[in-house]
Amino acid sequence: MSALRKAWTALCPKPGWQWARRGVQAAAIALLFLLPVLARYNNYLASRELDGVMERWQDRSQGQILAATDQALRATGSEEQVFEGNPRRNREELQERLARYRGSVWSVEIAGVSMTDPLAVAESASASKQLRWVLFVGLLLPLGITLILGRVFCSWVCPMNTLLELTDKLRGVLKFLELPPHNLRFWRGNKFLLLGMGILAALLFSVPLLGYFYPPAIFGREIHNWVNVFFDRAEAGAPGISWLGGLSIASGFVLGVMVLEVFVSERLWCRYLCPGGALYCLLGKFRTVRVRRDVAKCTDCADCITVCGMGLNPMRDVTGIECDNCALCITYCEPRALSFRFDLFDPRPQGPGQGLPKVPAAPVPEPKAVEVPERAKAVAS
Amino acid sequence: MDDKKLPVPQPPPSPERRRFLKRAAQVGLAAGVSGIAMAALWNALSHPVIPRGYVTTDPGILRPPGALAEDEFLAACIRCDRCRDACDTKAIRIFGPDEGRLAGTPHIVAQEHACNLCLLCTQACPTGALAETREVTQVRMGTAVVDRRLCVSWNGSGACGACHTICPLKNKAIRQGLYNRPEVFAEHCVGCGLCEEACIVKDRKAIRVFSERAWS
Structure with missing residues (x-):
């Protein structure tokens, strides 16, 4: 045990929160790419084209990705039927399992647990002016987590925040080059205004508008499109990968947010503008x-x-x-x-910290008795 | 020494000036964001939605099974792509960003890839924009309409019967007459579009699905 502990402290001298957070962030990003791939795999499986496709695209990245997915799913799967020594997937069991993984950060189903962003629920409900119970099924878990742990979606899951934390390194580079970037401060109420405007627009015009400007939703749609175009190209027989295939102007919006982050203000979007963050703020009031x-x-x-x-x-x-x-x-x-x-509430400010290291006071030299010359004595008298 | 060449001492930036710059940046940012929002709104509202009771030769947008009426659907849908993930046949497509208020919403192009009524998308939808449907007969995506001038069984150039063969509600939604002439019975037709995909007429399909919301 002590050896394990030593290894752990060598790897991670600080308390382990950041490792946990990075792990969750990485898992979120991986799922963003994995879920559309799984959907595509399910599609080929359902149309009984999977084996043919994997054989045809052996030398292409699409085929390799499908083969890796297939291998992983077979390793975790339960029964496989064996025909003449040839193991076959249990198609129905696999499809049933795959049907429980779909969506993106905006609204996702993982292992049958449906989770929808509270902003999506708020917009959908206010735009259609109806409360359907399906909405609350997806809302249950995000709402519960936010009420207990606060605005953790922003820092632990949101792909935009992950990207902006990486972009922050560029700020560090600029500082190193002695070109310190601006760090303007704005009014934090802006994001609540934006949230209010969005909900108002949804109520007035029946258009869920904020979803088009909310980075997690953008990430979900763009990556879905990208993965689908990635496989469509293989189906069409087009060579190579189209790096910008399926991406739209929404990606430009994300890029703009990153540029603002580097040159204008640290975490400008999250602090001052993000409507989803504003909603999570309000929900996390009594975390x-x-x-x-x-x-x-x-x-x-x-x-x-x-x-x-x-x-x-x-x-x-x-x-x-x-x-x-x-x-x-x-x-x-x-x-x-x-x-x-x-704790439900913030405490009263406790004043300055008292943990200052106790520096031993420098020895003050004793005042020596000064010999007063006779002449001075005489003058004084 | 020439006085003109002496550098003029600049006053240091005052706190007022700094505050003004900050305020200006803030106002500019707010104006930009609201401008984008207004532009998107304008774009969204300038796309006409076909009103009810309007008879048209445009078959309209075919939504996945269980979809609410068009206006309610556009309001309730959060554009999350879960129905597309759930669609085994990849019949569900997503509108691109240049479609205004339709952007990100699912639709089906029946003549290229029709819905096979597995109804998985209705279970996947997190908002109820696609209301959960269990029975195939409860689906109302639209109604198939036969163009008798184009249909080979009707115009006398042959006897086909492809649409009747593929119809999941055959002998109810599509019934055959003399020379395999198809007839659609709208009270049973769910509008899956399989007949449109199967139709053998080239260039323009002889049987097309008109989306319910566009004309009924």
């Missing part, structure tokens, strides 16, 4: 998991402020509705003064 500060340990070094993507100040103890529980401040807190606690 139970909050970042807490131990005043006795805090040294007021302000590392947490530097590291916070949302531009908050954990040293002031009040993070409010904006905190997305990304645990970056906890990871980078050198004296380990910050941690997650269960």
